[in-house]
Amino acid sequence: MEPGTPSFYEKVYKVVRCIPPGQVSSYGRIATMLGHPNAARAVGYALSALRHPNQDGYTSANVPWQRVVNSQGRISIRHREQAANKQADLLRAEGVTVDENGRIDLATHLWPGLHLIELDDILRNDPQEP
């Protein structure tokens, strides 16, 4: 594809970078915003991939991956307790209440999301490429 055409993963990263500190979204909501209502798993996979180096420069350091939880408002990292704890710590550090079971009150912290116009703009040219 053309150099300027973002892959699905890139789109995920760009949208996630729009989530303000103190707020959270879900894998499914991100997927829906990108026009793939059933691609929640792919979104999770995209964030998981942040720990590996990629040619676009997106890393766990420049993408606020911790602000994405599952639709139930719970931290969804399964097989890596260390990462799960880190996510909880990072969220608490920015003012999000996370109980001992890794639950977050979505009614309080859910990110409304982007409007179509904004989304379109973000995906076209992010003024802050990594």
Next chain:
DNA sequence: ATGGTGACTCGCG
């Protein structure tokens, strides 16, 4: 091309 792999979701019991 094909099948395996998840940081997912939703619907049922």
Next chain:
DNA sequence: GCGCGAGCCACCA
């Protein structure tokens, strides 16, 4: 509220 099964998707070997 919890566990299961089934559906869905982008990536990678």
